[in-house]
Amino acid sequence: MSSNFDIHTFAKTVAKDKRTFEMFRYLVNNAYIRVVNYHNTNERDAKRLEHEIQYFSEHFVPVKLSDLDTFFETRKWPYDKPGLIPAIFEGYRSHYDIMKPILDKYHFTGWFYIPGFFPDVAREDQLGFCKNHHLRTTGQYMYEDGRIALSWEEIRELSKNHEICCHTGSHFEITKKTSDEDMHREIVEAKRRMEYKIQKPVDVFCWLAGEEYNYNIRAHKHLEEAGYKYVLSNLKIEKIR
Amino acid sequence: MKNIQDMFKEIDSQGMEPYKALMKYCDSRVTADEGIPAVIGLDDLTASWNTTYKGAGQDEEFRFLMAAGAMVFASLYEQKSAEELGEYPGIAPAMSAMAEMFFHAGEDGRIVPYREVVKQFVVNQDGQEGGKPDGEL
Numbered sequence: 199m200s201s202n203f204d205i206h207t208f209a210k211t212v213a214k215d216k217r218t219f220e221m222f223r224y225l226v227n228n229a230y231i232r233v234v235n236y237h238n239t240n241e242r243d244a245k246r247l248e249h250e251i252q253y254f255s256e257h258f259v260p261v262k263l264s265d266l267d268t269f270f271e272t273r274k275w276p277y278d279k280p281g282l283i284p285a286i287f288e289g290y291r292s293h294y295d296i297m298k299p300i301l302d303k304y305h306f307t308g309w310f311y312i313p314g315f316f317p318d319v320a321r322e323d324q325l326g327f328c329k330n331h332h333l334r335t336t337g338q339y340m341y342e343d344g345r346i347a348l349s350w351e352e353i354r355e356l357s358k359n360h361e362i363c364c365h366t367g368s369h370f371e372i373t374k375k376t377s378d379e380d381m382h383r384e385i386v387e388a389k390r391r392m393e394y395k396i397q398k399p400v401d402v403f404c405w406l407a408g409e410e411y412n413y414n415i416r417a418h419k420h421l422e423e424a425g426y427k428y429v430l431s432n433l434k435i436e437k438i439r
Numbered sequence: 440m441k442n443i444q445d446m447f448k449e450i451d452s453q454g455m456e457p458y459k460a461l462m463k464y465c466d467s468r469v470t471a472d473e474g475i476p477a478v479i480g481l482d483d484l485t486a487s488w489n490t491t492y493k494g495a496g497q498d499e500e501f502r503f504l505m506a507a508g509a510m511v512f513a514s515l516y517e518q519k520s521a522e523e524l525g526e527y528p529g530i531a532p533a534m535s536a537m538a539e540m541f542f543h544a545g546e547d548g549r550i551v552p553y554r555e556v557v558k559q560f561v562v563n564q565d566g567q568e569g570g571k572p573d574g575e576l
């Protein structure tokens with residue numbers, strides 16, 4: 199190696215965390231997917247958003263949950279083009295008004311990660327809810343009526359062509375110290391609430407702060423009780439049943 | 440077909456500056472409002488740990504470049520202090536930086552970085568749209 203690249207430092211730093219080698223293995227073993235993460239999808243960014251989604255539609259295939267099922271069943275990606283998931287976080291109203299029409303125009307599938315209790319918050323309390331639950335909304339300028347969250351009707355519409363996933367109940371960071379009561383509410387009750395309102399299964403759970411399934415053994419019984427098929431962290435999607 | 444060693448050699452020949460410049464660019468992104476690319480693993484916890492998969496034809500060779508690039512970025516991020524890294528391991532920002540630099544293989548075989556997708560919307564340090572950080576591959 200040249201002087202630019204110190205192999206000893208490289209080996210030492212890469213070996214600091216087992217997740218680094220894990221990611222290397224996923225990449226070499228074809229077990230990965232591209233994602234582009236979105237939070238706010240505001241009107242002022244609509245041109246950029248459309249440009250991105252159009253580009254994705256030309257160079258990648260959209261990914262449905264059923265494509266992941268097929269991939270794991272057959273152990274083969276079913277398309278020549280790689281898949282890409284636009285991952286749209288937090289359940290903001292602008293996702294319906296701005297992002298959905300763009301995704302639908304280019305026949306691309308979005309995965310919407312929604313805190314399951316957010317749509318039930320009274321509109322006058324939603325901005326406060328955002329501030330208290332680490333939801334960095336920048337789109338409130340768009341709506342004079344104060345509603346920031348998606349409504350259940352909008353989520354039902356989204357679910358017709360897109361994937362609806364549970365991002366806890368109240369955008370809650372589940373840690374090893376979280377009580378069973380809180381875990382049950384944020385993992386199990388949030389899923390049940392979403393499924394009741396959209397009348398469809400919600401098969402994907404997404405942690406906050408990028409935890410992985412193995413991180414929190416105490417959460418397993420709640421994920422199993424809820425019946426999720428997939429758990430998403432910021433490093434991987436794990437099939438758990 | 441190129442293998443992973445070939446990819447590390449290619450990366451080494453370029454030196455570390457493009458990687459460091461791209462990390463700076465990643466720090467400047469507005470994550471609340473911009474699309475942030477990443478690559479994440481797919482893991483079947485109900486299957487044997489050594490299950491092998493076949494990927495998209497277009498990524499047949501490119502995945503090795505992504506794997507090598509991710510390791511280089513991880514090594515650079517892991518050299519940052521715990522304060523700089525925050526709650527995440529170095530591999531987390533590394534997977535996003537890697538996706539920025541090696542977004543996909545173009546039809547002509549060249550590497551397409553994510554900034555090429557959004558180039559007219561990227562604002563450089565002078566506030567001009569279309570800017571590219573120094574050291575872009």
